[in-house]
Amino acid sequence: MSALVLLTPDAPAGRVADPDVPQLLVTDLGVVRGDGVFETLLAVDGRALQLEAHLDRLASSADALDLDLPAGERWQAAIETGLAEFARVHGEAEAMIRLVGTRGVDAAGPPTCWVYLQPVPASSREQRHRGLDVLLLDRGYSSDAAEAAPWLLLGSKTTSYAVNMAALRYAHRQGADDAIFVSSDGRVLEGPTSTxxxxxxxxxxxxxxxxxxxxxxxxxxxxxxxFATAEPAGWRLGYGPLTPEELHGNDGVWLASSVRLLAPIRSVDGCEIAVSPELTEELTELLLTATRH
Ligand code: PLP
Incomplete structure (x- = not known):
């Protein structure tokens, strides 16, 4: 059970559509070329968490692609419409929300935009508790590629996620749950869908x-x-660079993302690392305090 809202010029707060019937043209450049941007966020008690941060990132991804998307207020209104529809059909207030904006069928515009809401996958909840076995996978770029080659769109959340999904499938085939990308110059980067x-x-x-x-x-x-709530709570904050060796000998290591929240890592390339359920709980509590604002 899911809900869909299309952002069309004639409906300022979006138009509710049937998620079970086709809505996209086969010529949409989002489909044909993966030319678009997206965001995934969590809604709890009928409220989208970290909405401003997600709308800001959607806008900066769109900027990187020279994509002219509707303003943040229009997305926000469509999300409200979607949450009301989701609560009506699903009777549940917790949802995973996906915002998508593609180049549309014609490169000259307009873009194709929608908000899709679905229940939070059971696997996301499980992994918060069970933990993850991860593999380190070569990303094939050096850690300075983002500055040297902006057309690679590194750091933008584009709909071209086939590589990220292939990395996850590769990790699953090796019996792991997830992956961490490493740059060609040996820096730890991120998970295919997480920090x-x-x-x-x-x-x-x-x-x-x-x-x-x-x-x-x-x-x-x-x-x-x-990070915004951890610092006042007494944590010192640090930003890499990090090498794969630095994944060992810590108090805890996590993959963090909007829907799964904090999933503890229990092994890296088959080598066990320290897991602390107490720290996971403490940090998740800090995170939820931050996202409630
Ligand atoms: N890095 C990548 C490549 C991602 O796809 C995601 C989430 O989708 C993240 C990091 C985590 O981002 P967020 O915490 O905003 O969900």
Whole structure:
């Protein structure tokens, strides 16, 4: 059971459509070329979390693609419409929301835009508790590629996620749950759908560390929200660069993302690492405090 809202010029708050019938033209460049942008966010108690951060990132991804999308208020109104429709058909307030904007059928515009809501997948909830076995996979770019080659769109959330999905399938075939990309110059980057977070203690101070943003990774809204509340709570914050060796010998390591939240990593390339359910709980609580605002 899901809900769909199309953003069309004639409906300022979006138009509810049937998610079970075809809505896209086969010539849509989002489908034909993967030419578009998207966001995935969580709604709890009928409210989309971190909405502003997601709308900001949608806008900056669209900018990187020279894609002229509707303004944030139109997305926000369509999300409200979608949440009301989802609650009506599903009777549940927790949802995974996907915002998609593609180039449309004609490169000169208009874009094709929609908001799709579905129940949170059971696997996301499970992985928060069970933890993840991950594989390190070569991303094939050096960590300075984002600056040297902006056309690669590194750091933008485009609908061209076939590589990310292939990496996940590769990891699954090897018996792992997820993957962490490593740059060709040996820097830890991110998961195919998540940000890496490390908790460690240095000189008696608790630190939260994440890879360098300018290494061509997506700026995670989950990591951003957690860092914003962790610092006043006494955590020191750090930004890579990180090497694969630094994934070992920590208090805990997680893959963070909007719907799965914090999923603890329990092994890297088959080598077990420390897992702390207490830290997962503490950091998840901090994160939820941040996202409630
Ligand atoms: N990195 C990549 C490549 C992602 O696809 C995602 C989430 O979709 C993230 C990081 C985490 O971003 P967020 O915390 O905003 O969900």
């Amino acid at each position: 890496l977070l490390i908790a460690r203690t240095r000189d008696g101070v608790r630190e939260l560390v994440t890879p360098l943003l300018r290494s061509g990774i997506l700026a995670g809204t989950t990591q951003g929200a957690l």
